[in-house]
Amino acid sequence: MADRIRAPAELADLENMVLPSRACLLAVRDTLSPAHRAALADAVQMARNLERRDSDPDRRAAAALAVLWETVGCLELAANTAAPWVDPRVESANGAWVEMTIYDPTRVNRFYQSSRNWTDERFAVLSAHRFRRGNDTTMLDVFRDEGIVDERVIAAFAEAEVATTRFLREQFQTLASAWEEMRAYAAAFEHGLMLVPAAVGEIVDSAGAVLPHAIVVWESRGEGTRGHVGDSTAAAIDAGEYAGSLAIDVAEHVADARLRVVETFEFASDGIYLRPWDRPFPYWVRRGDLTEEALDVLNQSRIAWVEAVEDA
Numbered sequence: 001m002a003d004r005i006r007a008p009a010e011l012a013d014l015e016n017m018v019l020p021s022r023a024c025l026l027a028v029r030d031t032l033s034p035a036h037r038a039a040l041a042d043a044v045q046m047a048r049n050l051e052r053r054d055s056d057p058d059r060r061a062a063a064a065l066a067v068l069w070e071t072v073g074c075l076e077l078a079a080n081t082a083a084p085w086v087d088p089r090v091e092s093a094n095g096a097w098v099e100m101t102i103y104d105p106t107r108v109n110r111f112y113q114s115s116r117n118w119t120d121e122r123f124a125v126l127s128a129h130r131f132r133r134g135n136d137t138t139m140l141d142v143f144r145d146e147g148i149v150d151e152r153v154i155a156a157f158a159e160a161e162v163a164t165t166r167f168l169r170e171q172f173q174t175l176a177s178a179w180e181e182m183r184a185y186a187a188a189f190e191h192g193l194m195l196v197p198a199a200v201g202e203i204v205d206s207a208g209a210v211l212p213h214a215i216v217v218w219e220s221r222g223e224g225t226r227g228h229v230g231d232s233t234a235a236a237i238d239a240g241e242y243a244g245s246l247a248i249d250v251a252e253h254v255a256d257a258r259l260r261v262v263e264t265f266e267f268a269s270d271g272i273y274l275r276p277w278d279r280p281f282p283y284w285v286r287r288g289d290l291t292e293e294a295l296d297v298l299n300q301s302r303i304a305w306v307e308a309v310e311d312a
Helices: 014-053 057-086 107-117 120-126 139-145 151-190 234-262 292-300
Strands: 130-132 135-138 213-218 225-229 265-268 271-274
Touching: 014 057, 014 234, 057 107, 057 120, 057 151, 057 213, 057 234, 107 151, 120 130, 120 151, 135 139, 139 151, 151 213, 151 225, 151 234, 151 292
Parallel strands: none
Antiparallel strands: 130 135, 213 225, 265 271
Protein backbone atom coordinates (compact mmCIF):
# COMPACT_ATOMS: atom_id res chain seq x y z
CA MET A 1 0.00 0.00 0.00
CA ALA A 2 1.40 3.39 -1.01
CA ASP A 3 2.46 5.91 1.64
CA ARG A 4 0.43 8.49 -0.17
CA ILE A 5 -1.99 8.75 -3.06
CA ARG A 6 -3.17 11.68 -5.10
CA ALA A 7 -6.21 13.33 -3.52
CA PRO A 8 -9.50 13.03 -5.42
CA ALA A 9 -10.56 15.97 -7.53
CA GLU A 10 -13.80 16.42 -5.57
CA LEU A 11 -11.94 17.27 -2.37
CA ALA A 12 -13.65 19.38 0.28
CA ASP A 13 -13.60 23.15 -0.17
CA LEU A 14 -9.90 23.91 0.25
CA GLU A 15 -10.04 27.67 -0.05
CA ASN A 16 -12.92 28.32 2.32
CA MET A 17 -12.74 25.43 4.78
CA VAL A 18 -9.71 23.14 4.84
CA LEU A 19 -6.86 25.65 4.52
CA PRO A 20 -8.30 28.33 6.85
CA SER A 21 -9.09 25.67 9.46
CA ARG A 22 -5.58 24.31 9.13
CA ALA A 23 -4.06 27.79 9.53
CA CYS A 24 -6.11 28.65 12.65
CA LEU A 25 -5.49 25.33 14.38
CA LEU A 26 -1.78 25.25 13.52
CA ALA A 27 -1.42 28.76 14.94
CA VAL A 28 -2.91 27.56 18.23
CA ARG A 29 -0.95 24.34 18.49
CA ASP A 30 2.44 25.39 17.12
CA THR A 31 2.67 29.12 17.89
CA LEU A 32 0.19 30.47 20.44
CA SER A 33 0.35 27.57 22.90
CA PRO A 34 4.19 27.45 23.07
CA ALA A 35 4.31 31.26 23.36
CA HIS A 36 1.84 31.30 26.26
CA ARG A 37 3.65 28.41 27.94
CA ALA A 38 6.98 30.25 27.73
CA ALA A 39 5.48 33.50 29.03
CA LEU A 40 3.84 31.70 31.95
CA ALA A 41 7.08 29.91 32.82
CA ASP A 42 9.03 33.19 32.80
CA ALA A 43 6.48 34.90 35.04
CA VAL A 44 6.42 31.98 37.47
CA GLN A 45 10.22 31.83 37.69
CA MET A 46 10.50 35.55 38.41
CA ALA A 47 7.72 35.50 40.99
CA ARG A 48 9.22 32.53 42.83
CA ASN A 49 12.65 34.14 42.88
CA LEU A 50 11.21 37.29 44.40
CA GLU A 51 9.12 35.31 46.87
CA ARG A 52 12.28 33.65 48.18
CA ARG A 53 14.76 36.53 48.04
CA ASP A 54 13.02 39.92 48.06
CA SER A 55 11.82 41.48 51.30
CA ASP A 56 9.64 44.07 49.57
CA PRO A 57 6.02 42.83 49.73
CA ASP A 58 4.92 45.11 46.90
CA ARG A 59 7.45 43.68 44.44
CA ARG A 60 6.42 40.16 45.44
CA ALA A 61 2.76 41.04 44.97
CA ALA A 62 3.37 42.63 41.58
CA ALA A 63 5.26 39.56 40.36
CA ALA A 64 2.47 37.26 41.56
CA LEU A 65 -0.06 39.44 39.74
CA ALA A 66 1.98 39.03 36.57
CA VAL A 67 1.62 35.25 36.93
CA LEU A 68 -2.16 35.57 37.29
CA TRP A 69 -2.22 37.83 34.23
CA GLU A 70 -0.44 35.18 32.18
CA THR A 71 -2.74 32.50 33.60
CA VAL A 72 -5.84 34.37 32.47
CA GLY A 73 -4.30 34.72 29.01
CA CYS A 74 -3.90 30.92 28.91
CA LEU A 75 -7.51 30.47 30.02
CA GLU A 76 -8.65 32.81 27.25
CA LEU A 77 -6.65 30.85 24.67
CA ALA A 78 -8.32 27.59 25.70
CA ALA A 79 -11.80 29.10 25.61
CA ASN A 80 -11.33 30.88 22.28
CA THR A 81 -9.96 27.68 20.74
CA ALA A 82 -12.67 25.33 22.00
CA ALA A 83 -15.79 27.52 22.11
CA PRO A 84 -16.50 27.47 18.34
CA TRP A 85 -17.15 23.73 18.66
CA VAL A 86 -18.46 23.40 22.20
CA ASP A 87 -20.44 26.65 22.40
CA PRO A 88 -20.94 27.81 18.79
CA ARG A 89 -22.53 31.21 18.24
CA VAL A 90 -21.74 31.79 14.57
CA GLU A 91 -23.37 29.79 11.81
CA SER A 92 -21.06 29.43 8.82
CA ALA A 93 -21.02 27.00 5.94
CA ASN A 94 -17.22 27.25 5.95
CA GLY A 95 -16.64 25.68 9.36
CA ALA A 96 -15.86 26.59 12.95
CA TRP A 97 -12.65 28.41 12.02
CA VAL A 98 -14.76 31.48 11.15
CA GLU A 99 -15.76 31.94 14.79
CA MET A 100 -12.14 31.57 15.91
CA THR A 101 -11.35 34.81 14.08
CA ILE A 102 -14.19 36.85 15.61
CA TYR A 103 -13.68 38.74 18.86
CA ASP A 104 -16.49 38.21 21.36
CA PRO A 105 -15.96 39.91 24.75
CA THR A 106 -18.48 37.61 26.45
CA ARG A 107 -17.20 34.32 25.03
CA VAL A 108 -14.65 33.33 27.67
CA ASN A 109 -16.82 34.17 30.65
CA ARG A 110 -19.77 32.30 29.13
CA PHE A 111 -17.54 29.35 28.26
CA TYR A 112 -16.28 28.72 31.79
CA GLN A 113 -19.45 29.63 33.64
CA SER A 114 -21.54 27.30 31.48
CA SER A 115 -19.07 24.39 31.81
CA ARG A 116 -20.58 23.46 35.19
CA ASN A 117 -23.78 22.50 33.37
CA TRP A 118 -22.30 20.73 30.36
CA THR A 119 -23.59 17.32 29.41
CA ASP A 120 -21.26 14.43 28.64
CA GLU A 121 -21.96 15.06 24.96
CA ARG A 122 -20.53 18.59 25.18
CA PHE A 123 -17.38 17.32 26.83
CA ALA A 124 -17.16 14.73 24.05
CA VAL A 125 -17.25 17.62 21.56
CA LEU A 126 -14.40 19.24 23.50
CA SER A 127 -12.36 16.06 23.16
CA ALA A 128 -13.22 15.77 19.42
CA HIS A 129 -15.06 12.45 19.81
CA ARG A 130 -18.09 14.34 18.54
CA PHE A 131 -17.90 16.95 15.83
CA ARG A 132 -19.78 19.99 17.09
CA ARG A 133 -22.50 20.87 19.54
CA GLY A 134 -25.85 20.53 17.81
CA ASN A 135 -24.54 17.70 15.62
CA ASP A 136 -24.79 14.22 17.14
CA THR A 137 -22.49 12.65 14.55
CA THR A 138 -19.38 11.03 15.97
CA MET A 139 -16.15 10.07 14.29
CA LEU A 140 -17.15 6.44 14.68
CA ASP A 141 -20.41 7.08 12.81
CA VAL A 142 -18.40 8.29 9.84
CA PHE A 143 -16.20 5.20 9.90
CA ARG A 144 -19.25 2.95 10.08
CA ASP A 145 -20.77 4.73 7.09
CA GLU A 146 -17.56 4.02 5.20
CA GLY A 147 -17.71 0.33 6.08
CA ILE A 148 -15.15 0.28 8.89
CA VAL A 149 -16.82 -1.94 11.47
CA ASP A 150 -14.29 -3.54 13.79
CA GLU A 151 -15.60 -4.45 17.23
CA ARG A 152 -12.20 -3.77 18.82
CA VAL A 153 -12.20 -0.26 17.37
CA ILE A 154 -15.77 0.38 18.48
CA ALA A 155 -15.04 -0.78 22.02
CA ALA A 156 -11.80 1.22 22.29
CA PHE A 157 -13.46 4.38 20.93
CA ALA A 158 -16.33 4.13 23.41
CA GLU A 159 -13.92 3.52 26.30
CA ALA A 160 -11.77 6.50 25.29
CA GLU A 161 -14.77 8.81 24.96
CA VAL A 162 -16.14 7.94 28.40
CA ALA A 163 -12.75 8.19 30.14
CA THR A 164 -11.80 11.45 28.40
CA THR A 165 -15.18 13.00 29.19
CA ARG A 166 -14.80 12.11 32.86
CA PHE A 167 -11.25 13.49 32.97
CA LEU A 168 -12.18 16.76 31.26
CA ARG A 169 -15.17 17.30 33.54
CA GLU A 170 -12.87 17.06 36.56
CA GLN A 171 -10.29 19.40 35.06
CA PHE A 172 -12.86 21.99 34.12
CA GLN A 173 -13.80 22.39 37.77
CA THR A 174 -10.26 23.74 38.23
CA LEU A 175 -10.38 25.93 35.13
CA ALA A 176 -13.78 27.45 35.89
CA SER A 177 -12.74 28.22 39.48
CA ALA A 178 -9.44 29.71 38.32
CA TRP A 179 -11.22 31.96 35.82
CA GLU A 180 -13.64 33.18 38.47
CA GLU A 181 -10.93 33.83 41.06
CA MET A 182 -8.07 35.17 38.94
CA ARG A 183 -9.62 37.38 36.27
CA ALA A 184 -10.12 40.35 38.63
CA TYR A 185 -6.46 40.21 39.71
CA ALA A 186 -5.40 39.98 36.08
CA ALA A 187 -7.58 42.99 35.25
CA ALA A 188 -5.91 44.97 38.05
CA PHE A 189 -2.53 44.09 36.53
CA GLU A 190 -3.69 44.97 33.01
CA HIS A 191 -5.24 48.31 33.94
CA GLY A 192 -2.06 49.97 35.14
CA LEU A 193 -1.04 47.61 37.96
CA MET A 194 -3.69 48.81 40.41
CA LEU A 195 -1.81 47.43 43.40
CA VAL A 196 -2.48 48.79 46.88
CA PRO A 197 1.00 49.28 48.43
CA ALA A 198 1.53 47.57 51.77
CA ALA A 199 2.44 50.90 53.38
CA VAL A 200 -0.77 52.56 52.21
CA GLY A 201 -3.61 50.15 52.82
CA GLU A 202 -4.50 47.16 54.97
CA ILE A 203 -7.53 44.92 55.21
CA VAL A 204 -9.15 44.79 58.63
CA ASP A 205 -12.07 42.93 60.16
CA SER A 206 -15.10 44.50 61.81
CA ALA A 207 -13.13 44.92 65.03
CA GLY A 208 -10.28 46.72 63.31
CA ALA A 209 -7.82 43.83 63.51
CA VAL A 210 -5.45 43.62 60.52
CA LEU A 211 -5.92 40.55 58.33
CA PRO A 212 -2.74 39.53 56.51
CA HIS A 213 -3.10 39.71 52.72
CA ALA A 214 -0.15 39.08 50.43
CA ILE A 215 -1.85 40.91 47.55
CA VAL A 216 -4.31 43.79 47.71
CA VAL A 217 -5.61 45.39 44.50
CA TRP A 218 -8.23 47.90 43.50
CA GLU A 219 -11.11 46.42 41.59
CA SER A 220 -10.88 47.42 37.94
CA ARG A 221 -14.63 47.99 38.05
CA GLY A 222 -16.29 49.65 40.99
CA GLU A 223 -14.75 51.21 44.08
CA GLY A 224 -13.85 48.14 46.12
CA THR A 225 -10.68 46.21 46.73
CA ARG A 226 -9.82 42.54 46.85
CA GLY A 227 -6.96 40.65 48.41
CA HIS A 228 -5.19 37.33 48.40
CA VAL A 229 -5.29 36.02 51.97
CA GLY A 230 -2.05 35.07 53.74
CA ASP A 231 1.48 36.24 54.27
CA SER A 232 2.89 34.56 51.15
CA THR A 233 2.24 34.83 47.42
CA ALA A 234 3.46 31.25 46.90
CA ALA A 235 -0.03 29.74 46.85
CA ALA A 236 -1.21 32.23 44.21
CA ILE A 237 1.86 31.52 42.07
CA ASP A 238 1.37 27.75 42.31
CA ALA A 239 -2.34 28.00 41.50
CA GLY A 240 -1.65 30.25 38.54
CA GLU A 241 1.02 27.94 37.15
CA TYR A 242 -1.21 24.87 37.46
CA ALA A 243 -4.34 26.43 35.96
CA GLY A 244 -2.41 28.17 33.18
CA SER A 245 -0.57 25.00 32.19
CA LEU A 246 -3.81 23.03 32.21
CA ALA A 247 -5.52 25.63 30.01
CA ILE A 248 -2.68 25.46 27.48
CA ASP A 249 -2.99 21.67 27.49
CA VAL A 250 -6.69 22.05 26.67
CA ALA A 251 -5.97 24.42 23.77
CA GLU A 252 -3.29 22.09 22.39
CA HIS A 253 -5.54 19.04 22.75
CA VAL A 254 -8.45 20.68 20.94
CA ALA A 255 -6.24 21.94 18.13
CA ASP A 256 -4.24 18.72 17.74
CA ALA A 257 -7.30 16.45 17.81
CA ARG A 258 -8.96 18.45 15.04
CA LEU A 259 -5.79 18.83 13.01
CA ARG A 260 -5.18 15.10 12.69
CA VAL A 261 -7.54 14.62 9.78
CA VAL A 262 -6.42 17.88 8.12
CA GLU A 263 -2.80 16.82 8.33
CA THR A 264 -3.53 13.79 6.17
CA PHE A 265 -3.38 16.29 3.29
CA GLU A 266 0.06 16.83 1.80
CA PHE A 267 0.37 19.95 -0.31
CA ALA A 268 3.11 19.34 -2.85
CA SER A 269 4.30 21.37 -5.82
CA ASP A 270 2.63 18.94 -8.21
CA GLY A 271 -0.68 18.66 -6.41
CA ILE A 272 -2.43 17.46 -3.27
CA TYR A 273 -1.91 14.01 -1.78
CA LEU A 274 -3.47 11.95 0.99
CA ARG A 275 -1.17 10.45 3.61
CA PRO A 276 -2.11 7.75 6.14
CA TRP A 277 -4.13 9.00 9.11
CA ASP A 278 -2.26 7.87 12.19
CA ARG A 279 -3.97 7.58 15.60
CA PRO A 280 -7.30 9.01 14.44
CA PHE A 281 -8.96 8.45 17.83
CA PRO A 282 -7.97 11.14 20.36
CA TYR A 283 -7.96 10.57 24.09
CA TRP A 284 -6.82 12.43 27.21
CA VAL A 285 -6.95 10.40 30.41
CA ARG A 286 -5.06 9.52 33.55
CA ARG A 287 -2.78 6.52 33.59
CA GLY A 288 -4.91 3.47 34.33
CA ASP A 289 -8.18 4.93 33.01
CA LEU A 290 -8.02 2.82 29.85
CA THR A 291 -7.44 -0.89 29.53
CA GLU A 292 -4.26 -2.09 27.85
CA GLU A 293 -6.38 -3.55 25.05
CA ALA A 294 -7.99 -0.18 24.35
CA LEU A 295 -4.64 1.62 24.45
CA ASP A 296 -3.16 -0.83 21.94
CA VAL A 297 -6.01 -0.16 19.51
CA LEU A 298 -5.95 3.62 19.99
CA ASN A 299 -2.17 3.96 19.68
CA GLN A 300 -1.74 1.59 16.75
CA SER A 301 -4.73 2.58 14.62
CA ARG A 302 -3.96 3.85 11.16
CA ILE A 303 -6.27 4.62 8.28
CA ALA A 304 -4.68 4.31 4.87
CA TRP A 305 -6.11 5.32 1.53
CA VAL A 306 -6.39 3.34 -1.70
CA GLU A 307 -6.91 4.48 -5.24
CA ALA A 308 -10.44 4.09 -6.48
CA VAL A 309 -10.58 1.55 -9.30
CA GLU A 310 -13.39 1.84 -11.79
CA ASP A 311 -14.98 -1.28 -13.16
CA ALA A 312 -13.98 -2.15 -16.68
